[in-house]
Amino acid sequence: MVTRAIIVGCGGYLPQRVVANDALGEAFGIETSDAWITERTGIRQRHVAAPEETASSMGLAAARQALERAGLEGAAVDCVIVATATPDSAFPATAVRIQAGLGSHQGFAFDVSAACTGFVYALGLADSLIRTGQARCAVVIGTEVFSRILDWTDRGTCVLFGDGAGAVVLVAGEGRGDATDRGILSTHLHSDGRYGDILLVDGGAGSNGECGKLRMAGKEVFRHAVSKLASVVDEALAANGLAQSDIRWLIPHQANLRIIDAMGKKLGLPKERVVVTVDRHANTSAASIPLALAEAAGKGLIERGDLMVLEGIGGGLTWGAALARF
Incomplete structure (x- = not known):
């Protein structure tokens, strides 16, 4: 028998304020149209944090829901473990603030910075810590307040992102050590710093204070996305002796509907087996995968024993995939 990290609860949080594409001009002075945004990205609206909301407050809400469901x-x-590119402050870590809010006074908490791939990185770390016995119950959170690092004069980037948080609860369980086990089967993480300048924030970070602004060479990022994501998913399947036909659900990073559709086609999955939230959430960076997972699980779409692929790509460049059985 081997120790596995089993997903026992999923939760999410979205700010109350919703800004549709047509309302961007009134809200932020963006001169664009719903048709222009939707055609290029699939995004129709996004949630925007209230002034008092932070990465920690949203992450705490998502974590509480995940624990309640567990x-x-x-x-x-x-x-x-908190994945975020928009922490409350340089330090202490956003994770320790959430730890305090949960009433967890044992163990440890820390942040991970891997941009949109952050949740997959954090999931991999939690899985390793549980496998080695350093943790028995982990909460992994992706939480972002990207509205505070956007240049609202750049319609090429500002229309793409939204705010929110998602979380999963992992507990130690036993498995046989093969691909039929419940839990995280494997995670596969990559980065290539040669491409660091095609997606970055050009200054400091901290969702409570002054931040740099997000800059992106969109065509370059898109060019890397599908090939790197397809490669890492193939890597995950091969590591577990599984085929594309074994996949029940694709839960991708929600950056662009074209990328999501392309990945679904590469894996031979019908559209109803690909979880899509980008139309309503926009790109919530490290929060997008756990938010999509929480929504699908909350609706009862994902059933116990279903094989899921979680994959993402982000600034760094970073990319990765996790294979898990629900």
Whole structure:
């Protein structure tokens, strides 16, 4: 028998304020149209954080929902890992603020910075910590307040992003050590710093204060996205002796509907087996995968035993995939 990190609860949080494409001009002075945005990205609206909302407050709300759905109390948590590119402050880590809010006074908490791939990175770390016995119950959170690092005069980037948080609860369980086990089967992480300048924030970070602004060479990012994501998913399947036909669900980073559709086609999945939230959430960076997972699980779409692929690509460049059985 081997130790596996099993997903027992998923949660999400979205700010109350919703800004549709047509309302961007009134809200932020963006001169563009719903048709222009929708045709290029699939995005129709995004959620925008209120002034008092932060990465930690949204992440805490998502974590509480995930724990509630798991039937666990915060005191049971001994590891909190937060993926964010918009932390509350340079330090302390956003994770320790969430740890305190959960009432988890044991174990440890820390942040991970890998942009839009951050949740996959954090999931991989939590899986390793549980496998080695350093944690028994981990909360992994992606939370972002991208509205505060956007240049609202650049319609090529500002229309793409939204705010929100998603979380999963992992607990240690036993498996046979093969691909039939429940839980995280494997994670596969990559980066290539040669492409760091095609997607970056040109200054400091901290969702409570002054930040740099997001800059992106969109065509360059798109050019890398599908090939790198397809490669890492193939890597994950090969590592577990599985085929594309074994995949029940694709839960991708929600950056662009064209990329999502291309990945679904490469994997031979019908559209109803690809979780899509980008139309309503826009790109919430590290929060997008756990938000999509929480929505699908909350609706009862994903059933126990279903094989899921979670994959993303982000600034760095970073990219990765996780293979998990729900």
